Amino acid sequence: MDSINFNDIFKSSILEKTSSFSIVDSLIGLLVAFVVGLFVYFVYKKTFSGVIYSHTYNISLIIMTMATALIIMGISSNVLLSLGMVGALSIVRFRTPIKDPIDIVYMFWAIVAGILCGAGFIPLAIVGSILIGLVFIIFINKITIENPYLLVIKYEDISVENSLQHVVSGHTKKHVIKSKSVMPGDDYEVTYEIRVKEADMDFINHISTIDGVKSAIMLSYDGNFTA
Template identity: 25%
Template structure:
């Protein structure tokens, strides 16, 4: 077998150069710190329904494990193939319900890869920029579609045209937009039930609109259900 060809093959497969203990400890500790920052931001900006403490731990442990795997592989193709073969035996059946959770997981794994590859500047810079974007998206109204929307229901006396005018006046005063969704008979046709989709000018108006409608003599059983916590998470 040609000696030069064997040398080229070994070079392509990568060298088996071992890392110093100081480098390994530094990379693992850095991945722990950076992934902890991402995990803490996830905890502070969480707005979904089912919070999982184990997922926060997964963000930290996942980054550290990926960092260790990257250092174990080094630049060796043979080690990389072995790692892929070992990971193919593991079945990951956990369902990530929120795409935002998946992005946090990718961020933690990316930081672990950067630390394991020895690119500490990339890991630190990426963590700082990602943290800034996470905080910005959490507090800024970017991509917010619905604010202060609610479902309004009330009963009105049948054949009372003046009541409809009074209701429109109250809605125009408290709402930036409103739309009649449904109207049906109630109490054997003596009353009419109105259902409105309303968008309040300010969240404090949810008390005012109920009080103003209840003050009308022809209005009864006013019910206002805010939809922000269920529609937009």
């Protein structure tokens, strides 16, 4: 009668997976994922141009890079585990809204870098991350884009429209009417999208002095407008 020992019991499962597991390669992959995630962290912090900086979101980019690398290491040598992982992740729903589209790009960057580190494509992850970081730094910090303004004018006499058009045309590089409405009490409101000339903001005071104009305000915005 053949005896069954410990190795025979776990021969087809635990020991085989353990023997194919390289702790050195895994540590190298996780370490590189951490370094790349740290690089993503500093690029995001340097290029952030929003209103409220979220330190927790930035930290999550580092963790996301390492966690993605860890998942790829686990499923790369087991087809069944990879299918199970895909099924498990497919039911995950993220409820936190992403307000700035650029934050989604950083999140995708962290995930892609983690996949490359976990799959062993470390040089590609490093070179690709450096190039992406340079693109972010150059296009966000070095290249300035002139945001337009919204000029909202309320007036009570339709006859002043020609005067308004003349003043706006003479003091702006580009302008277009975004909306025009009639308000209760026979008042009118017109909204221009304008791009002002260099340091020429005084014309709004001139508009306010036109007879029939009740108010004139100028707002800076990011180019999205809903009438």
